[in-house]
Structure formats: structure tokens, C-alpha cells
Amino acid sequence: MQHTTAFQRITSQLSQRPDPDRCRRSPFTIAIVGAGFSGTLLAFHLSRLCGPLPVRLVLIERASRFAQGAAYSTRCPLHLLNVPAGRMSALPEAAGHFVNWLAQEGLDADPDSFQPRQVYGRYLRSLFDQSTEHFAGLEHLRGEVTAVLPNPDGTAAIVELADGSSLTADRVVLALGNLSPAQPLAGHWDFYQSPRYARDPWSETLFSGLDPQAPVLLVGSGLTMVDKVLELEEAGHRGAIFVLSRRGLMPLAHRFPRGRARLPALLPATADGWCRLLRQLARESADWQHVVDGIRPLTEQIWSAFSLQEQHRFLRHLRPYWEVHRHRIAPEVARQIEQVRTSGRLQALAGRLLAFYERADGVEVVFRPRGSGERQSLKVERVVNCTGPESRIERIAEPLIRRLHAQGLIRANQTGLGLDVTAGGALIDHSGTASRLLFTIGPLRKGCLWETTAVPELRGQAAVLARQLLEPVLANLTAAGGQGQNS
Ligand SMILES: Cc1cc2nc3c(=O)[nH]c(=O)nc-3n(C[C@H](O)[C@H](O)[C@H](O)COP(=O)(O)OP(=O)(O)OC[C@H]3O[C@@H](n4cnc5c(N)ncnc54)[C@H](O)[C@@H]3O)c2cc1C
Structure with a gap:
């Protein structure tokens, strides 16, 4: 609370006092890599706080659209949020913000409704537009960041993009979201190059050219699988859909009325x-x-x-x-999945994947059913990797992460999930030192927080990190103000 007061005092003094030096000073540059939910919200909070401050914000996104990310850039209207609208406000201080926005847009504003993810994408876009209006120092850069090269004293870094361009930043925030899934099986490198295999389940061309009668295998039975079944339905697919996972567990549906059990004061630690x-x-x-x-x-x-x-x-x-x-799904989504299942077109299989053999007429998939010593096989036309995001650093293919790891600027969390970070999101390097320069927000904090992928957690992280990133700017201004008064 004390910090908030100091923050407000300095920014309000600055907005009232003309600063003749402001144009001559080089601004403090914050580069945000990734403009999905986390990057967009971080930019939103920073833009609200930065008004009078000598700051440059650069939001960098490799996808064609800003403020969408993997979840909200979907083109499939059947994809619904898996959290009721009443809990999807992007702003931690305004619980009803999303529901109010729905009402303003003339949409169904029932807080218990499960809105299309496309609608949530529009909501994020409206926050993104507001950020640009709030703060003229916010720039949007389209491109893929491939390297971050700190200067020798670690006070600033060069951020390099795949097109060869670069910029210098005083702080770099990795808001990269969930990383692509690992391959479902070791080996099989030839098959993984085949057009019959899709490693990236979010590719826009995933099912293009697929014969509507052709059988498809989805490896993994979580939320990604649910999305892919709905996409196939939307596209009018009539062929068999096989879902293979170790235990055959499928996502469960939300039930109403909602409630929260009371937990004992003393919680177990095992x-x-x-x-x-x-x-x-x-x-x-x-x-x-x-x-x-x-x-x-x-x-x-x-x-x-x-x-x-x-x-x-x-x-x-x-x-x-x-x-x-x-991770439960909307009741209406659960009903749709159940319909495909009862029609006999969706078969959920529990078992261990053993091999892929690509033939001229399709892919033979060999697996061992759970609890059985026998091998079975299926013939399909397309295999989609729905095993979920990879969070083990050594298996991540992302060039930026691999490079930072090779430079020793990041290290894996001891749980094997994501990166080692401080409570404030500063990345910890291979020697155990917290960076003053590099931060992360979102799923890469998983090993430290466990729950760090959904809006209810990410919105809080964005608001806190925004203030933290501006602390050095405020400290400099306070020191400069003190000197000015003394001289
Ligand atoms: C299909 C799906 C549905 C979901 N549904 C819900 C839901 O209903 N409710 C909920 O609370 N949560 C949901 N989630 C969780 C979701 O992870 C969060 O809501 C949120 O979207 C995560 O935001 P993020 O910014 O961390 O990641 P993302 O939104 O994925 O954004 C990361 C961005 O970084 C960009 N990027 C990555 N690397 C680079 C690079 N090197 N250079 C430049 N740009 C880069 C990517 O292109 C991407 O746009 C869902 C997730 C998925 C995948």
C-alpha cells in the first residue's frame, strides 16, 4: 500500500510538472516478447502507469494477430472458454469487467455462461486498443525474437529478431505462453516429417486436405483433444476419431450450482x-x-x-x-463430445503408444492397451499430437529458449517444469543468480507456482509485474528529484 502511494505521488507530480529534459533522455525500454493474454495485459497495466514516465514499451509478437495467443485466436465458433464468464475478468481489481464488457457489446452477459473463445479474443483486443490510446510510447513489433544478448554488466540487452532487426532494452519479459508439445514417442523422425503427422495442434492448416471419411488419431485426451474433436465436427468430418492416452481419462464437465468446500486451517504438506x-x-x-x-x-x-x-x-x-x-470443460462442450462418442465415431483408447509405420495408404499405429500384454494396431490417415504443452526445458524446441539455456541465462526448475524464477518472476541463471534484466510471466513459471496458465492467475501476475518493472524508473526519478532540490 505504501508503495502504491509513492508510485501515485511521483507519477502525479510528473504529469503536473513539465519536464524539459524528457525528450533528450533516452527512455527506459521494456520489451515484452509475446502478445497473448499475458503480454497484452502486462502492456495494458504498464501503459496505464507509464503516462508521464520516460518509458518506451515494445510489444513483440510473431503471430499475425496481437492480443489473441493460442487460446483466443481460434477460428472455430464451437471452442468455448472452460471458465464461466464471471471468473474471466482480465483485471484483478474489477471482477465484473468481462461480464460488463459483454453487456456493453449487447452479448449474453450471464456470469455462469461459457463464452466462445473468439469473443474473449475480441475482449482482449479492446484492452490492447485501450493501451495504445493510453500511452503513445507503446510500440507493436511483428516478428519472432530469437535471442536476447545482455551487455557485460547485465544492465541492458540486445533483443534480436528472426528478420535480422534488433533493439536495445533495459528489461525483457518473456510472455511466450505454452510451448509446443514434445514428440509423443522417441525415434520415428521420418514419420514426424510426414504431412500425415501434426506436432503443432494449433496449426491453422491442421486438417486441410483431409478426406472427411478418413480416420484420425488424436494422441492425448486432454483439453487439446476436445478442441480438435470440435474442429472436426465443425468441418463436417464423418470418419472415425481415435483418442489414445495412457489412462484413457477424459476431461470432466463443470456442474452447477457452484460452491467451495471449506478447508481445514492446517493443510497437509505431503x-x-x-x-x-x-x-x-x-x-x-x-x-x-x-x-x-x-x-x-x-x-x-x-x-x-x-x-x-x-x-x-x-x-x-x-x-x-x-x-x-x-481442468473442466463447459457442459455444452461435454455434451457435444458425448454425442460424437455415442454415435460410435469417437473411440477413447487407454494404452501405451509403441510405434508409427507410414505406408502408402496411411499410418499404422501400434499400441499396447492398458493392463494387457498384447499389441494392437490402428490404421489412420492423420495423427495429431494432443499431448499438451511441453515444459521440460531439455525437450523444448523453441529457438529462443534453447539459446538462453545455452548462454546460461536460464535454468530448468528442479521439478522439471518450466524455468527457475524468483517470486517476482525474475529468471534465475545457471549459477543461481536472479536476473535484473530478464523476467517471465505465465506458464514458464509452472515449476515454482504449479498453477500459472489460466486467466485467474495470469491477470494478477501481469498487474504485479508491471509495477515491479517500473521501480527502477521511479527510483531514478526520485533520486534526480532529490538532487534537483539539493542543487
Ligand atoms: C486452447 C486453450 C484454451 C484455453 N482456455 C482457457 C479458458 O477458457 N480460460 C482460462 O482461464 N485459460 C484458458 N487457457 C489457458 C491460457 O493458457 C491462458 O488463458 C492464456 O491465453 C495464456 O496466455 P499467455 O500470454 O501466457 O500465452 P499465449 O496467449 O499463448 O501467448 C503467447 C504469445 O507469445 C508469442 N510468442 C511465443 N514465442 C515468441 C517469440 N519468440 N517471439 C515473439 N512472439 C512469441 C506467441 O505467438 C503467442 O501469441 C486456454 C489455453 C489454451 C491453449
Whole structure:
């Protein structure tokens, strides 16, 4: 609170006082790499705070559209948010912001509704447009960042883009979102080059040229799989859809009325302890969903109370069960998936993938059904990798991440999930030193926070990081003001 007051005091003094030096000073440059939800919201908060400050903001995005990201750039109207509208405000201080925007746009503003993700993309775009209006120092740069090269004393860095251009920044924030999935099986490099295989499930040309009667295999049975089934439906696909995953667990649907179970004051610090508590709460509660929703606001606290050993134990034994209960889908989406399933066109298989063999007339996929010693095979025309984002650094193909890792500027989190960061999102280098220059927001913080991919967490991170990034600017201005008064 004290900090807020100081911040407001300085910025309001600056806006009232003409600053003759402002044009001559080189501005403090903040480069944000990635303009999906996190990058857009960070730019939004910065643009609101920066008004009178000598700051240059550069938002860099490699995709054709800003303020969309993987989730909200979808062209499929069947893709719905998996969180009710009432919880999707982009602003932590205004819980009803998204619902109010829906009402202003003349759309269904029921807080329990599950809005199309395209609509949410429009909402983000409106915030993006407001940022540009708020702050003339905000620039948008289209291109892929391939390297960040800090100067020797680590006070600034050159940000290089794939087209050979570059800029110098005093702070660089990686808002890269979820990274592409790893290959589903080691080896098979020839098959992975085939047009019959799609590593990137978000590619716009994923199903182009596909015979509507052709069988398709989706590897993985989480939210990405749900999206792909809906896309096939939307495109009028009539062929078989096979879904293969280790356990055959499918996402569950949200149920109403919502509620939150009360948790005991003293929470367990082990994965086993949590297992016992969850079973007990599920027995006592009207609905297990209330138990999961009761835990949700505390996940970061629970995760950080686990020892590294307990975090690994959770990841090994409980993660798949937690994921299906936590990442639920809209009831109408669940009904559509169920319809495709009962029509016999969607078959969910539990088993271990063993091999792909590409033949002239399709792909033979060999797998071992769960609990069986037998091998079975399927013949499909297209295989789509729906295994979910990769967060193990050593398996990430992203050129920027690989380069930063090779430079020793980042290191993997000990859990194996994402990067090592401080509580404020500063990246930690290979020697354990927190960077003053490089920050991240969003899914790359997963190992430290566990829950860091959805809007309810990201909106808070963006607001906090914006203030933190401006601290050196405020400190300089305060020092300069003090000197001015003394002289
Ligand atoms: C399909 C899907 C549906 C989802 N639905 C919901 C939902 O309903 N509710 C919810 O709360 N959350 C949902 N999520 C979670 C989602 O991750 C967040 O809501 C949010 O979109 C993540 O924002 P982000 O900015 O971290 O990542 P993204 O929005 O993916 O943005 C990252 C951006 O960085 C860009 N980029 C990456 N590397 C570079 C580079 N080197 N140079 C330049 N640009 C780069 C990418 O092009 C991308 O635009 C969903 C996620 C997905 C994938």
C-alpha cells in the first residue's frame, strides 16, 4: 500500500510538472516478447502507469494477430472458454469487467455462461486498443525474437529478431505462453516429417486436405483433444476419431450450482496427506467439484509448502487425476463430445503408444492397451499430437529458449517444469543468480507456482509485474528529484 502511494505521488507530480529534459533522455525500454493474454495485459497495466514516465514499451509478437495467443485466436465458433464468464475478468481489481464488457457489446452477459473463445479474443483486443490510446510510447513489433544478448554488466540487452532487426532494452519479459508439445514417442523422425503427422495442434492448416471419411488419431485426451474433436465436427468430418492416452481419462464437465468446500486451517504438506484429505472432503461435500474449487485459490501456497520430493511424488502419481478434475470443460462442450462418442465415431483408447509405420495408404499405429500384454494396431490417415504443452526445458524446441539455456541465462526448475524464477518472476541463471534484466510471466513459471496458465492467475501476475518493472524508473526519478532540490 505504501508503495502504491509513492508510485501515485511521483507519477502525479510528473504529469503536473513539465519536464524539459524528457525528450533528450533516452527512455527506459521494456520489451515484452509475446502478445497473448499475458503480454497484452502486462502492456495494458504498464501503459496505464507509464503516462508521464520516460518509458518506451515494445510489444513483440510473431503471430499475425496481437492480443489473441493460442487460446483466443481460434477460428472455430464451437471452442468455448472452460471458465464461466464471471471468473474471466482480465483485471484483478474489477471482477465484473468481462461480464460488463459483454453487456456493453449487447452479448449474453450471464456470469455462469461459457463464452466462445473468439469473443474473449475480441475482449482482449479492446484492452490492447485501450493501451495504445493510453500511452503513445507503446510500440507493436511483428516478428519472432530469437535471442536476447545482455551487455557485460547485465544492465541492458540486445533483443534480436528472426528478420535480422534488433533493439536495445533495459528489461525483457518473456510472455511466450505454452510451448509446443514434445514428440509423443522417441525415434520415428521420418514419420514426424510426414504431412500425415501434426506436432503443432494449433496449426491453422491442421486438417486441410483431409478426406472427411478418413480416420484420425488424436494422441492425448486432454483439453487439446476436445478442441480438435470440435474442429472436426465443425468441418463436417464423418470418419472415425481415435483418442489414445495412457489412462484413457477424459476431461470432466463443470456442474452447477457452484460452491467451495471449506478447508481445514492446517493443510497437509505431503502428496499422501492431500490424497487422504481430498477423499475425506469429497465424502463430506455435496459435490467433489466444490472441493477442487475450494483448493484452487490455495494451489500456489500448497505447492510451495511441498518439499521437492513431495512435488515429484505429486507429479508422478496424482497429476493426471488432478488435471481431469481441475481442468473442466463447459457442459455444452461435454455434451457435444458425448454425442460424437455415442454415435460410435469417437473411440477413447487407454494404452501405451509403441510405434508409427507410414505406408502408402496411411499410418499404422501400434499400441499396447492398458493392463494387457498384447499389441494392437490402428490404421489412420492423420495423427495429431494432443499431448499438451511441453515444459521440460531439455525437450523444448523453441529457438529462443534453447539459446538462453545455452548462454546460461536460464535454468530448468528442479521439478522439471518450466524455468527457475524468483517470486517476482525474475529468471534465475545457471549459477543461481536472479536476473535484473530478464523476467517471465505465465506458464514458464509452472515449476515454482504449479498453477500459472489460466486467466485467474495470469491477470494478477501481469498487474504485479508491471509495477515491479517500473521501480527502477521511479527510483531514478526520485533520486534526480532529490538532487534537483539539493542543487
Ligand atoms: C486452447 C486453450 C484454451 C484455453 N482456455 C482457457 C479458458 O477458457 N480460460 C482460462 O482461464 N485459460 C484458458 N487457457 C489457458 C491460457 O493458457 C491462458 O488463458 C492464456 O491465453 C495464456 O496466455 P499467455 O500470454 O501466457 O500465452 P499465449 O496467449 O499463448 O501467448 C503467447 C504469445 O507469445 C508469442 N510468442 C511465443 N514465442 C515468441 C517469440 N519468440 N517471439 C515473439 N512472439 C512469441 C506467441 O505467438 C503467442 O501469441 C486456454 C489455453 C489454451 C491453449
